[in-house]
Amino acid sequence: MVEVEQRLVPTGLHVFGRADGERECADLLRMVASFDRPERGARALTDLVSESSGLGAYETLLGEKTNDGWQRRELVEGVVRGAVAIFLSEGIEAACRWLEANARVQPDESRKVFGLLASVREQLKTNAELDGLARALRGEYVEPGPGADIVQNPSILPTGRNTHAVNPYAVPSHIAYARAERVVNSLLERHSAEHGRLPRTMALVLWGLDNIKTQGEGVAQALWLLGVRPVRDRMNRVTNVEPLPLERLGRPRVDVVMTVSGIFRDLFGATMLLLDKAVRCVAELDEPAEWNPVRANVEAQADTEGCTRDEALLRVFSNAPGSYGTNVNFMVMDSEWEQTEALGELFVTRKCFAYGRDRDGRSLEGREARGALSRALSRVEATYQNIDSFEIGITDVDHYFEYLGGVSKAVERHAQTRPAIYLSDSVSRDARVRSVEEMVRLETRAKTLNPKWYEGMLRHGF
Template sequence: HHTLRAMRVEGYDVIPPATVDDLRQAVLYGNAARFGQAANVAARIPADDFVAREPYLREIEAQWGPAPGRHQSDGSGIFVLGAQFGNVFVGVQPVFGYEGDPMRLLFERGSAPTHAFTAFYRYMAQDFGADVVLHFGMHGALEFMPGKQTGLGAGCWPDRLIADLPNVYLYAANNPSESALAKRRIGATIVTYLTPPVTKAGLYKGLLDLKASLNRWRGLPPGAHEALDLALLIQAQASELDLCAAEPVWADPAGATDALWRNLIEYEDSLIPLGLHIVGAPPDAVERAELIAAMAEVEGADPLTLKRADKLMAEDHETPGLLRALEGRFIRPVPGGDLLRSPQILPTGRNLHAFDPFRMPTVFALRDGAAQAQRLIECHTSKGADLPRSIALVLWGADNIKSDGGPIAQALALMGARPRFDGYGRLSGAELVPLADLGRPRIDVVMTLSGIFRDLLPLQTRMLAEAAYLAAAADEPAEANFVRAHALDYAARVGCDLETAALRVFSNAEGAYGSNVNLLIDSGAWNDEDDLADAFEKRKCFAYGRKGAPVQSAKLMATMLADVELAYQNLESVELGVTTVDHYFDTLGGIGRAVKRARGTDTPVYIGDQTRGDGKVRTLKEQVALETRTRALNPKWFEGLLKHGHECVHQIEAQVTNTLGWSATTGQVDPWVYQQLAETYVLDPEMRARIAELNPKASVGIANRLLEATERKY
């Protein structure tokens, strides 16, 4: 809404609705109910017209059947969703098309967009006659359409759809990896926007009462006569909050209360996002103060840097950046990163770029990654387990770019390897750390890469594959080199060469992204958890070797997964938790489910929290509990969201859906989570009415997800 008003001031022929609510009503509701669509219908394209103008009709119909298809269609025409305001058309991008179709999600590699998707972009370019398209907010579908990863040509759908239409893309400043994909695949000019403010979670309701009782306990003198009664009260309070069992009575009250105290302090001090960022509305003084405090705590930034950051955040740089881009003017470049760690991303409103791939991982990342790898080992073994022989590790492009290769360094450290650089300091491969220096056996690491990692980090992909091969080929005892032990065993059983048996880097086929586990969960149209494992393995079974070319290797992957003893992924951003977006359970949850099926037993899943200080490793169950208490159940979090209205109920719905995704993929979410979510959002009449008024569809979605969790016995 701010953008439309700014365009009006600049002389564009646009008549913005009076309020944000009016804009929302016009775009998302309007005549939607009359046509049975998800948003207002701005235009209808007859099927005959679509067929006559679609040059790639045979490819689309081979995938989706005869025009006009089933999506955004009345059987004889295709609907274009959105609303027009003068010379500005605000459109709603169609979905991929296979949501809700579990069989297609299980087997689809993707070969064409839907009739509705292609019609949408042709409508903007030819019928509406747009001079430029502005993709407003990250995570669109266009850049993920089938085609080559880079250097797209006539056969690639992103290039076909955007054609020569200038493309401006408003993107989060903390996501250089996916914005780079948008640059490469749809020719986007990026304009950055700030991520939401952050704040400390604090405590609320029963947690505050529990802390008061714990403070009384900690102030008792030795041998105090009221200690027993107070310990019983604390145990009762904690059990009411599902922080401990009500029975039996604690045998060691001192140890139990100390553990509770540490948990409460962690909850209270956790950083959480506060609402949403509004383009054109800089953070206010209070929000800036909390951001500055968090920056000082996380990175220890100097006073001059903090003062500069406060000044830059107080001004709107994003709307002017968008207007410059729409006018075809130069947009200054800026590296991407997380604000708390990288204040140089300010001011926003600039053109995002990523990194120097020849310098990743950096020296700092190697040191930090090795330390985090050791923390993972210690966390696992502290629970009574032996040193793991094989680990499943999920690697994302975004996390590695923001941390200069920290997760890559973890993978290398676990295998006992390090990067090799040439005389110019450029990455040229991998080499092994001698066993004597490593001080423990080499751990076998099954690495699953996101499609964006594969696209943006080919040098690192080949380096990781080389590290695994070198470990497998090393003349070392099997008991000191688990990579070699597993590779030799597989080669002997299958009759393949060592090169094949040493493949450990897996991802999608070229031009494909994601495991589709998240889309299956979102659809709700899956029968049992093996469907999720099927989707993951079919989508992610392409092995990348030292030369970088993928080979479909389903049998090898299944065999390697059967040896995996734990699964692990890093968390690099305060804004995004494992229950905030569906990508975490799509990747880590997906491989966790595949490992469970391959092994026949539950497998530990860990999260490496790198958002503050030296980092910390938690079990997935601990991480979900932490995020549930500090975010979903926390009035500070949901009130911060609800003040933004319609979209924020959808954010809450996503939080519930993502939690269910973890239950489905790992089974490591406690039942109390769903009970308390239900009490907060559905069983409270005032809250239920409030969110229903703000977003009826999303409020029903929250209730339906909680019912689904009950039906699936989560």
């Protein structure tokens, strides 16, 4: 019930050219204040409140699943809600004084957070979208700006600018890589608790727009599973990877099969090469098989399944160049299948094109590799996708069952067993890992059955 109550839910569609109201503004500001903003020198308000109140690190509270832990989290978040409400009604200094009196947070620390919130609030009050559109139609200059989620990156404000995506050589960002570690640890802990051991091989779904919004958090999760860190050059471009010592990881590496969208393929060509390089790097490490399933799987395929080492190393798959989607969603909606195996086979047919480089450095450029994908999926024990936005969830669009459902059915077909299916929610601080059943239940209760959500949608004609 606490999760349902605290979940941020859209209350209708965005109207082009219309600024957000105070109610929507309050919810957004509370979420913005819940994350560290090192670029502004501001710490997360939840962290400041938790530590100053003597409750310890907020990250520790997030990991406590007891009733006492939930109560302490609710106490912290209640103080944050109160502070944001005071800020909206009385201003920065009043909010700082209130926090000092109620949670012993030093004004010098909280003032940085509220300064950021004041800037975000002012930008939310204005909306230059119609002006920007008019300038574009007149052929005039439109100021560029990043395209992302406000919670993840407040610098997308003000709206009405000429949005650009992301520099693929900057992916994953430092923040995305740091956040990914906690999500991966939670993911592996969840699987271990349910199955008694860590997964040796997983299949990940990577989307282009999601990684734009999070500055590469999905990419960073793949790197953490493999146990490598990104290496940056003098221009801060991610151009290489290096393995993390097993002592630093504290666990075996995980073999990762990556199925990426056509948009990801088009926007993140350099990142796909980086992911391929990460797999090849790990496969060359001289480590025991039980600690390095990448190396073990590659050697097993090359030795017993009649494929070359280059074929056994393939882990990054997408559509053929110029092609998009899996068509699994169309097959489902048109009822053009009788056996579920057909869904998995269609996914493999559409996504069996490999990307990366061979041992001689030659680009694969979408070479068809159906056998390689089928062999890789036959070893998968769990499938996973990261959710990056509170606005669109798995019950809103068909792309989640098209991709995550499609790869899960493909695994079921080739591994002859149903994989564990997980999703994580990177919008909130705890980035909780849930099963697909849990996520459907949560979204159904928080959105579909929530009058605030469906009445907001009804106002827009849905």
